[in-house]
Every structure is written in structure tokens, then in C-alpha cells.
Amino acid sequence: MKTADPPLVLHVIHHLSMGGMENGLVNLINNMPGERYRHAICCVENTSDFARRIRRPDVQVHALHRSQIGVWKLRREIFHLCRSLRPAIVHTRNLSGLDALVPARLAGVRHSVHGEHGWDVDNLDGRKWKPALLRRLHSPFVERYITVSRHLERFLVQRVGIAAARITQIYNGVDTQRFHPAAAPVRAELPAALRGEDIVLIGTVGRAEAVKDQATLLRAVALLIERQPALRARVRVAVIGTGPLFKELGGLVDSLGLRDVAWLPGASDHVPDMLRMFDIFVLPSLNEGIANTILEAMASGLPVLATAAGGNPELVQDGHTGRLFQPRDTDALAGLLAAYVNDTGLRRAHGTNARQTAESTYSMHSMVTRYAAVYDRVCHAPRGSS
DSSP, rough: OOOOOOOOOOOOEEEBSSSSHHHHHHHHHHOOOTTTOEEEEEEEOOOOOGGGOOTTOOOOOEOHHHHHHHHHHHHHHHHHHHHHOOOEEEEEEEHHHHHHHHHHHHTTTTTTEEOOOOOOOOOOOOOOHHHHHHHHHHHGSEEEEESSHHHHHHIIIIOOOGGGGGGEOOOOOTTTTSSOSSSSOOOSOOOOGGGOOOOOEEEEEEEEEGGGGHHHOOOOOOOOHHOGGGGGGTEEEEOOOTTHHHHHHHHHHHTTTOOOTTEEEEEOOHHHHHHHHHHHHHHHHHHSOOOOOHHHHHHTOOEEEEOTTHHHHHHOOOOTEEEEOOOOHHHHHHHHHHHHHHHHHHHHHHHHHHHHHHHHBHHHHHHHHHHHHHHHHHHHHTOOOO
């Protein structure tokens, strides 16, 4: 007798490209045992080469291009996709994923999970009434919510009106074998200006978009050098990632006089290697859910300087694994950078603490186990008991 296939989870996301939420989804699929659940991905907009990071050969990726076909045709396409794939669970993420909930229910999908993973740049504090109302209106079609931070959990409870008993908070996991400290900085593939023995390399990784605010990091480095001109010979800054503001960041480098100090190579398929070349990691985002890049930097043994926004304070232990500063506070960030640039011992101590925390608290196994438990719960619970 043929054994029944494992239940299928249809993940609905905005697009499949380089980003923290997308990276978390790929990690979940790659690390969940194949005998537990199968997976397919529906992109409201599009996909990219990022999909090649999915190691399981049975995962289908469907791109529906909402901006080209319109929202009503998108809903029809999702309905037909659900009728074709017959998923056991539809797992939507963030605001654009809500469009899949009603079509999935009409197509006969019995179970639904909705995840909240971060913030849009035009709604950083979650106070806009329309997105909150849309989430509230769709709540009858959601059996279980997942948030990646306690901060987002509070948002659903206090702003949207979701009962806390319907929410499971799960931190992202990090692959501590793929992301690990270097025995010694290996910078052979960097430009010559970044390879000196005394160089202190400050870095960040993320899409070049407004919410990530890499401009604040560049301005802080410029202010640091203005205050301590001798540091121009030692301090370098790398901004890894591309996106809609990439050219604008290049222009800012020129206007700040940092062309001999800054390196903006665009996107990279070798992020673990890049992180091992850094001495200090900075995340200057205006808001975050839970930043995978913080976890990856911690696992790489780096001290982390991050904004005290969203879920960042849940990850960075101020004064132990790094430091926190307020969004857009260039002056404060410049001061924190000075402390780390001028104190090798501080960098090493906080980097060691960060690695230990990543290993003990943010394991990939823990994340995958908890997601599977949510899927088990909705699949096996009677309707309405979640």
C-alpha cells in the first residue's frame, strides 16, 4: 500500500527575493524533515534567483504578478492554485498575504496560519488605521497567528484586537554551522583598501531600501572620521546588498567624501564569508520584526550595534553582545563606533558573547520544531478550537 504524502503547506509571501522574511522561509523549508510536511510557495508578486537557495527539489514556486494582473485576478489565481495543489494549510505572511485567505477558504483549504514578520516604511509604528482594519477583517479566516517578536505580538493584541491565546511567538533560527566566527579575518577577496592589517571593517547587510536606513551608518562613519581624522587610515565601511536606493547610497558616499573608505559591492551570494570579514556589524533600520542579519552576525562572532526598534532589543543585549541606539541618531552611532574601533578587547568580548547567545537561544532546530508544532496543532484541532 502506498504511504500517504505528508501534508502540504502553501506559503504565501509578497515576493521571493533577498530579505529577512524570505530567508527565514527558505531556512524553514530546508530544515523541516520531509516526512513531516511538504511545501509550495505562492508569490503575490514575483520570484528571483533567491529561490535557488531552496534545497528540496519538490518545492514549487508560483509567481502571480499582482501589479500586472490586478488584485481580483490575483484572488482568482490563488483560488485555482489552491484547488490544484490541495494544501492542508495556507500560511500567509504580512499584509499582502491577506489576499490569499478568502480564496483559499473558498477553494476548500481547511486550515490557515498567518505570520507577521516586520514593518513597512510608511507604517513604522503600526498606527495607520487601514492596515490594522484589514488585519482585523481577515481575522475570522485565520486559525493561528505567528509573530517573530514579542513586539509584533503586542501589536496584534493591542492594535488589531487579536486574542493573545491565538498567537504563537517564534524567534527566527540561525544556522550556527554556516554562520560561524573566522579563526582570523580572511580578506583576500576584498579590495586592497580594505585589507590592511590594522583595518577595522564596519559592515551591514540588507536591501537598499528606506526602512533599512543604511544612510545613517554612512553618515555616522563620516562623523567619526571628522571627529578623529587619524581613523581615516584604519576605518572602512561595507554596505552589502542592493535595492531601490542603491544608487542613492552611492551618491551619498561621494557627497560625504567617503569614496576611499566605503565599499558598496551590491548583493552577495556569500554573506557568511562577508560577515567573517567584518569586525563590527551595524543594523541602522528604522524598524524590524526579528532581523535575520542580527542573528547571522551574532553567530559569526560579531558585536552588533542596532537600533532600539521593533524586535532588535529582544536580540541585542545592550552592553553584553553589542549596543543599541535610536533610529537616525547619527551622533550616538558615531560615538558607539568610536568605542568599538578603539577597543579591540571590547569587540572580542561582545563578539564572543554574541556567538554564545546565538548557539544557546536561537537554534535552527528550535525554530523548525515550533513551526511544525503550530502546523500539527491546526491540522489536528477541531475547527474553531485554536
